[in-house]
Amino acid sequence: MTTTSEKPAENGVNVEALLNARDALGETPEAGKFMWRATNEWLHGTHSRSSVTGYFGLGEEHPHKSTFGFESDHPLVFAAEDNAATPVEIVLVGLASCLTAGVAAVAQNRDIQLRSVKATVEGDMDIQGILGADPDVRNGFSGIRVKYDIDADATPDEIEALVAQSQKRSAVFDILTNPTNVTVVVG
């Protein structure tokens, strides 16, 4: 047998800090309560701009290193201006980003060296739902598929297990697969 690598995997994820945080939360579960926020402002038509500036967690407010902006619009076939990605595409972006972060973290924890991780996400939607054309058609995705192409120092089963475990611990996977109460008010 040839030895391909003796040195520990390095994917750039600080797993020790994450595991320490999990232990610390066992003592002070209150610190685990986070609140993520975004603001959104209408620009014109279906075009809007969102900003993310900071969040609450570990008992206090935290600013991001800078303010992050996101624009969204609807496409030309909706008779819109297509100035930016649609909101549902941003949801797909969120899912892929979350799962990929999870793959990297789990790989680090399992001492698996990643060389490349690429995901393709597809979401199916019947717009009869959002157009109100058919009450039996839901508004949201009828299904989402994610395909991962991963090159790593691991067996196919180990790579399959990385992707499965990443789904198990993913916030966005949970958000998309489980019903959540959403409250919308007018200020």
Next chain:
Amino acid sequence: MRTTTVVVGAGHAGLAVSHYLTASSIDHVLIERGEVANSWRTERWESLRLLTPNWQARVPGFAYDGDDPDGFMDMTEVVTFIERYARLVAPSLQPHTTVESVRRNGTGYQVVTDRGVWHATTVVLATGGCNIPKVPPFAADLPGFVTSFTPMQYTKPSALPDGGVLVVGASASGVQIAEEVHGSGRPVTLAVGEHVRMPRTYRGKDILWWMDQTGLHDERYDEIDDIGRARRVPAPQLVGKPERTTLDLNALTDQGVRLVGRLVGIADGKALFSGSLRNKCTLADLKLGRLLDTIDEWVGSNGLDGQVGPVQRFAPTRVEESPPLVLDLAKGGIGTVIWATGFEPDHSWLHVPVLDRKGRLCHDGGVVSGSPGLYRIGLNFLRRRKSSFIHGTGDDACDLVGHLAARVGARPPDRPG
């Protein structure tokens, strides 16, 4: 009344503890709310059989001696087995006595029962790990026309209303009840969350034989990466049938049971299911594959490849293209929900500050933390992976009585074999 040790509960675990206490000449009494093997008599559905084969029914000083080692005991046989063990152990037994509270009293404990108060230096809680069925809070949102049962309330399919049944949970209880109820002509929808898939037999041997042989059952609680997680692993999808059949989700699908995702809520008479069914099944398939790999490696490294059956791999769990996320209970003809959503131990009568913020007992392999002289036996993965099995009780009882003996100045029991 005064004794060195009060053992609460006279099931197989309490009796195994009594066996070792006697071996160490430690004065003790067993307090039992009913009769020996009370839970097996009163809290099990009619058709239930052990999911461990008869040859695995062994407790300190006693083992199955019948003529069907590969069979599975029904509840009458389990009660008889434990009664025979009780006659052998012959403990000082206080039946039909309910413990109302356990409190610290100086360096010992005061055990208040409905038939008097005991003072003891040490107390062993052998009250079982499955006292209270866990039912999610949203069960209260079920519409009035739906009757719900826990596995403890469920007796047999004919005691259910006619019509469709939603079984919530696909661990041992859930898959067994789903199969039996569906077979009675009441169409079953099975809500599947995290589960452990196991074939009944592998390479010609019972899967639990492999768990024993490979040492998996003997893995210790202090050698496991995440013992909290290991203790929460649900019971495997096994059933003890004379035909030794496998009861995984594919078997249930073949019989016509419909699989849906984990039940996450009830709203406006509709059950809402998670869209994570495929992920839960993939996780279980992958975990099964790792278990079979472990077994195959063990067979290879022990040179047994020609002596057991050939390597097998099982088809991935089949999940329909788009499992339903919403089920209108009225339109779907669901009149019954069975909550096979797990059990938890009842420590509500334990007035000693040894419970964490979720009411779970804090212990180190059954030695209760922060309250010397208090012990617990019979919880999932208490000291070993096999702790919750009948044959897993003996080693735990020997360890804990050894610890207890040192505390009261007695000689620890000899470890068998």
